[in-house]
Amino acid sequence: MTKRRKLKIAYSSWPTGRHASAWRLPEAFNSGTVDPVYLADTARATERGLFDYYFMGNAISSTPEAQGSWHNNVFKLEGFTVAAYVAAITRHIGLVVTVNSSYQDPYDTARAIVSLDHLSNGRAGLNIVTGLAGVDAPSRNYGQTQHMAGDDKYRKAHEFISLVHGLSDSWEDGFFLDDRDGGRFIDPTRAHAINFKGEFFSVAGPLNLPRPIQGHVPVIHAGNSEASFQYGGQYADIRFSPFVTTDWNVEYYAKVKSYLPTYGRDPDDIFVIPGITFYVAGTDAEARRKFREVQNLVxxxxxxxxxxxxxxxxxxxxxxxxxxxxxxxxxxxxxxxxxxxxxxxxxxxxxxxxxxxxxxxNIGHLNQPPVVGSGRSVARWIAENFEARAFDGVKLFPPYSRTPLDAFVDLVVPELQRLGIYKTAYEAETLRGHLGLSRPSNSFERAAAQAAA
Known part of the structure; x- marks a missing residue:
């Protein structure tokens, strides 16, 4: 019997919300993610809504006009720090951190994401971005003058994720002996240097941390180039996507899945999750009044x-x-x-x-549309697109902070549960478990088994 698909829901932590002008609303909360009370409230709300993961984007540009929205750029805390804080005050929700492989170091990234996976009991995930062509401001913060070309940045991204996975695998399971009588704390034969020397990185290894609880943390990726689709087909567990129309996204969904067999992967092992901005209220009319109020603040x-x-x-x-x-x-x-x-x-x-x-x-209107309506109307829209296989879930981008998140949790989630496409309780302990993905075996153990065979 085929197991029925279950909708995935994520939350994107934006300091003042997705809409460029909604922060002007009287009820908007504008202290951004630098406020620990705000972070705690949103984290607990998403867990109350049984969300699969809490997503932290990245902002390595530091100019006020960067990303077209200075208020969201200025308030962007470093992701691993936020994730560690959220991990301490939650029990179930996954924690996805964003890193830019064009600028960041794979050894430091591996240490940070493996540390987070242990501290959260297996809830960490890694969103890997490569940066936008022609956007050179970040490069000047990393000793460079311009952003890498497309081919270069994806060759570097391949090395980057290979190193993160390789370092994560550098201690085999069972290395920790704790043999007090025999005086053997660990089995050093189960540690492996990776001795990687590539075009962009040179890393000896091993990592000075045990293997992450999940084996490999889930990887998220987005992009619209052929190199991005190939990269996602090889490594990604979640593809963050645009949403244009149902028909367009049904084709996009099939395209994403088509890349996996090339790499010996099951198409059901990647989840297509677009970002959507929801305006939810008790009635359709009330939601539309709020939507129009926000539009008029431009x-x-x-x-x-x-x-x-x-x-x-x-x-x-x-x-x-x-x-x-x-x-x-x-x-x-x-x-x-x-x-x-x-x-x-x-x-x-x-x-x-x-x-x-x-x-x-409002920047992004073409690939992240507003969905406006009552809890029942919004849930029906989600269900129709989910059943059509336009997506496997949605990532909530609230238009402003912080009431739209509560409205979604209180009004939409119960309707999705009533429709039978969303869970009524957490069914797993780890992010891989939330996604229905098995824990991969250690690469060194696989290689040894293949050699023995």
């Missing part, structure tokens, strides 16, 4: 040229209060499928050019 001055650049039309002579359904034609909606998403978010056809300007002014 601080950019209305510029018809910005809309024209996106849609390929000239709107300079059209009043900003004109409805887009009266201006655009079916060809426009067919070409720009996200327009339907925008109409759905607002809830009716009264959306004006000014509304559309505010919508596109």
């Amino acid at each position: 601080v950019n001055e209305y510029a018809p040229g910005n809309i024209g650049a996106v849609l390929g039309r000239d709107f300079s002579r059209i009043d900003r209060n004109e409805r887009i359904v009266d201006i655009l034609n079916e060809e426009d909606f067919a070409k720009h499928k996200w327009l339907r998403t925008a109409l759905n978010a607002f809830g009716d056809e009264s959306v004006t050019l000014l509304d559309l300007f505010n919508y596109i002014s």
